[in-house]
Amino acid sequence: MTSVKELLIILISSSLVSNVVLSQFLGLCPFLGVSRKINTAAGMGGAVIFVITLASGVAGVIYRFVLVPFHIEYLQTIVFILVIAALVQFVEMFLRKAVPALYEALGVYLPLITTNCAVLGVALTNVQKEYGILAGIVNGFATAVGFTISIVILAGLREKMEHNDVPGPFRGMPMVLLTAGLMAIAFCGFSGLL
Amino acid sequence: MNKAGERLWNGLVKENPTFVLMLGMCPTLAVTTSAVNGLGMGMTTLVVLALSNLMISAMRKIIPNSVRIPAFIVIIASFVTIVQLLLEAYLDSLNDALGVYIPLIVVNCIILGRAESYAYSNPPIPSLFDGIGMGLGFTVALTCIGGVRELLGAGELFGRRVMPESFTPIGIFVLAPGAFFVLAGLSALQNVAKAAGAKKGKDVSKIGSGCSEDCLNCGQKGCSRRLVEFGAQDPEKASAQTLGETDAKSSGKAEPQTVRGTDIRSLGKVDSNILEKADQSDVQEIPDIQILDWTSTAKEKKK
Numbered sequence: 001m002t003s004v005k006e007l008l009i010i011l012i013s014s015s016l017v018s019n020v021v022l023s024q025f026l027g028l029c030p031f032l033g034v035s036r037k038i039n040t041a042a043g044m045g046g047a048v049i050f051v052i053t054l055a056s057g058v059a060g061v062i063y064r065f066v067l068v069p070f071h072i073e074y075l076q077t078i079v080f081i082l083v084i085a086a087l088v089q090f091v092e093m094f095l096r097k098a099v100p101a102l103y104e105a106l107g108v109y110l111p112l113i114t115t116n117c118a119v120l121g122v123a124l125t126n127v128q129k130e131y132g133i134l135a136g137i138v139n140g141f142a143t144a145v146g147f148t149i150s151i152v153i154l155a156g157l158r159e160k161m162e163h164n165d166v167p168g169p170f171r172g173m174p175m176v177l178l179t180a181g182l183m184a185i186a187f188c189g190f191s192g193l194l
Numbered sequence: 195m196n197k198a199g200e201r202l203w204n205g206l207v208k209e210n211p212t213f214v215l216m217l218g219m220c221p222t223l224a225v226t227t228s229a230v231n232g233l234g235m236g237m238t239t240l241v242v243l244a245l246s247n248l249m250i251s252a253m254r255k256i257i258p259n260s261v262r263i264p265a266f267i268v269i270i271a272s273f274v275t276i277v278q279l280l281l282e283a284y285l286d287s288l289n290d291a292l293g294v295y296i297p298l299i300v301v302n303c304i305i306l307g308r309a310e311s312y313a314y315s316n317p318p319i320p321s322l323f324d325g326i327g328m329g330l331g332f333t334v335a336l337t338c339i340g341g342v343r344e345l346l347g348a349g350e351l352f353g354r355r356v357m358p359e360s361f362t363p364i365g366i367f368v369l370a371p372g373a374f375f376v377l378a379g380l381s382a383l384q385n386v387a388k389a390a391g392a393k394k395g396k397d398v399s400k401i402g403s404g405c406s407e408d409c410l411n412c413g414q415k416g417c418s419r420r421l422v423e424f425g426a427q428d429p430e431k432a433s434a435q436t437l438g439e440t441d442a443k444s445s446g447k448a449e450p451q452t453v454r455g456t457d458i459r460s461l462g463k464v465d466s467n468i469l470e471k472a473d474q475s476d477v478q479e480i481p482d483i484q485i486l487d488w489t490s491t492a493k494e495k496k497k
Contacts, residue, residue, distance in 0.1 A: 023370045025224035029303070032219075074279060077297040078271040085267065117220050117301040124294050168389070173216075174382040181374030188371065 007138050010131075013194055014142035020118050021150045022184040027118030031151055032176060034109070041155035045148025047109035049141065051091065052119050055084050056140025059123035060133040073127075080123045088113065118147060150187070154180060198323040205327025211304045212335030213380070218304045221295050222336060223373040229352050232340025233333060234288040238296060240329025241277055243305050246270045247313040247325030254314050266309045271300045304328060343367045343376055 018024060021031045027048070034044045059080050067073050092110045095103035113119060122143050126136035157179050166175050211217045218239075225235040249269050250257070257265045278296050281289040289296065299305065308328055313321040344350055347367030349357035357363075366372045391397075 025220050025370070025373065026298075028220045028223065074275060077275050077278070077300055078268060081267055081271055081300050082264070085264070117298050120301055121294055121298055124297050128294060169382040169385040170378075171385070172381075174378040174385065177374050177378035177381055181371045181378065184369075184371035184374055185366070188369065 007135060009194060010135060010139050011142040014139050015146035015149065016187070016190040017193055019146045019150055019187050019190075020121070020143045021147055022180065022187045024121070026121040027116050027147055030113065030116055031147070031154065031180070032173070035151050035155040035158055035176070038152060038155045038159060041151045042148070043105060044109045044113075045144075045151050047106040048113055048116070048118070048147050049144040050106060051088060051110070051113050051116075052122055052144040052147075053137060053141045054091065055087055055119050056122050056126055057133065057137045058087055059083060060126060060131075060136040063127055064133060076124065076127060077120075081120055084119050084123065118143065150183065153183060157183075197320050201320055201323040202327035202330065205324060205329070205331045206334065207331070209328075210331040210335060211328055212332060212339070213384070216381070216384070217307060218302045218332065219377070221298065221302060222339065223377060225292055225295050226336055226340035226343055226373065226376075227368045228344040228348075228350075229337050229341040231288075231291050232336035232338075234285075235292055235295065236329070236333025236336040238277055238281065238292070239299055239302065239304070239332055240326065242270065242273045242299055243308060243329040243332075244322055244325035245273045246305060247308055247321040248318055249273070250309045251313040251316060251318040251321035257314075262314060263306075263310075266306060266314075267300065270305055270309070274299045304332060339376060339380070343372055347372060 014020070020026050021028060030044055030048075035041050062079060062083060063073075063076065067076060067079065088110055092103075095106065095110075122140045126139055129139075131139055154176070158176060161175065161179070170178070205211070209215055212222055221235055221239070226232045246266075246269050250266060253265075253269075274297060277299075278289070281292075281296065308325060312324045316324070341351055344352075345357065346364050347369075348365075349355060349361050349363045364372075367376065
């Protein structure tokens with residue numbers, strides 16, 4: 001059983017120190033693609049937190065109680081990707097029926113994250129680092145919080161930059177990438193935290 | 195044989211997945227800390243891409259249209275697992291260096307994109323060469339980016355010192371921020387090329403048409419970010435993967451979305467007639483105007 005202290009360390013290190021986007025480059029596509037406005041970025045972040053936390057829990061349970069007992073750990077990639085894809089579908093259907101308010105808020109983002117590589121990445125990292133189910137869920141939650149933090153910050157910066165006079169070739173994506181690079185430098189500062 | 199050569203050239207130069215289409219950016223940024231890592235990742239992806247293209251193409255008549263995406267994923271994931279086990283057995287150092295990014299090849303946009311846009315509608319041999327060509331293009335690109343980062347960040351190339359002693363390595367280029375800076379430079383070069391090409395009247399719609407745009411308005415098929423069609427939806431609907439479609443209780447709501455997405459993506463390719471047609475038609479018509487640049491090859495073949 002993991003102690004509270006270990007869980008706290010996982011929480012900080014996954015959300016800030018080794019930020020999923022800025023130092024591990026997972027989930028880069030939505031990070032660049034859905035960061036035009038703070039509102040949409042926050043919505044995307046919320047959906048990612050929801051899905052990754054759920055997916056890391058489900059993947060952890062399946063790994064522990066199905067893959068390990070049958071000695072088929074090597075099938076983890078196939079099993080995880082299918083579980084995640086199916087899970088997002090079910091979540092979408094469930095939310096649409098049961099919690100329409102939440103579906104209104106997150107619904108449009110769910111399809112975008114079905115195979116966001118961060119979801120699969122977290123599930124695989126949990127196995128690689130031999131986290132238990134609880135630690136895995138905490139890790140998933142922390143990773144997703146890290147994603148949300150960085151995408152909201154980037155969206156804020158992009159809103160500010162929108163009307164700036166950027167040199168021709170750097171308009172659009174290059175400027176966003178440069179901003180992301182500067183954010184990555186800033187996040188390097190967290191590495192002294194642990 | 196001519197066909198095979200054409201596919202190789204297409205993947206290496208004309209539709210280079212990294213330099214032209216900007217696809218699969220996650221592995222591109224993550225593993226290119228050195229030229230060797232880039233080469234290793236590229237070769238691994240090449241093997242998976244070629245084999246999965248071959249397999250999907252060979253099975254294209256058996257796989258029902260409505261479940262093709264899950265089928266593709268299972269095939270791709272199987273090959274990734276095989277390659278991962280082989281790497282663990284024979285190239286352990288590379289496996290350690292690439293870590294979690296090997297299994298993550300499964301969600302690489304390039305592989306699923308090629309399966310969807312080429313292998314599923316073409317015979318096995320051209321598909322195999324299409325996979326090899328795309329894989330080679332990816333490998334060359336990753337090796338170049340890795341080389342640049344290694345050269346600037348450590349003064350070395352493939353682990354050998356090439357810069358003069360007086361050169362102080364700019365360490366940040368092998369760290370995470372450097373990846374963003376190098377990609378920003380690459381993306382700026384693309385913009386320059388695009389502007390120059392447009393001036394000469396060339397078709398530049400392919401440049402940068404990959405995963406670097408606004409997701410919410412994107413109608414791209416086969417992008418791994420939008421595998422919504424996991425359930426048994428009907429094929430027409432499945433290919434109309436716009437966000438509008440997701441909550442398309444009213445088709446009226448879906449249309450502006452799609453037209454907007456098309457506007458952004460391939461302005462040059464859509465003439466006003468088609469847009470008008472889309473305005474009058476229902477959601478079922480949307481796939482027709484959603485043919486995006488890198489999927490156009492397959493559509494042409496079908497005709």
